[in-house]
Amino acid sequence: MAEPMTLQIITPDEIAYTGEASFLVGKAIDGEFGILPNHAPMIVALDIAPLRLDAPDGQKHYLAVFGGFCEIEHNQVSIVTLDCQLPDSIDVDRAQRAKQRAEERLVSKSPDIDVERAEHALARALLRLHVAKYV
Known part of the structure; x- marks a missing residue:
């Protein structure tokens, strides 16, 4: 090996x-x-x-x-x-709330929303939720 x-x-x-x-x-x-x-x-x-x-x-x-x-x-x-x-350092509730906020922004289609920023926030929240499963 x-x-x-x-x-x-x-x-x-x-x-x-x-x-x-x-x-x-x-x-x-x-x-x-x-x-x-x-x-x-x-x-x-x-x-x-x-x-x-x-x-x-x-x-x-x-x-x-x-x-x-x-x-x-x-x-x-x-x-x-x-x-x-690391998985054990991720606050799952906070990540879930961030995911929800980002999804709401993307669905709203408001002209004031920075779509790229909301997509980035959603990607980060989804990553945290995915990795947190491995605790």
Whole structure:
């Protein structure tokens, strides 16, 4: 078995995650990608989507990653993102309320509504709700 990769997820406020992974699955702005140990060097622009990491012990972990960049080099994976949330840190009630507000804005069709901003808020709320299921 190949030596696991080291993963570090960095936000503007903290190092949100540090650990080892035997496999990563994420979503780039142009589709899904997977990373195994000894992957060729690569930089990926990330979408707002879950990141699945398989730990060396076989456990699967899910994290909410809110865009950013992923760099792979020498079995080191570095993710720089505006925010990263672990399932147990997500406030499900708050995410549900944010989802409802965003959906109401999008349905209202009011000329005062910033549609792109509402769509972004909805994507973030849906991501949080999706990842929170993995607690």
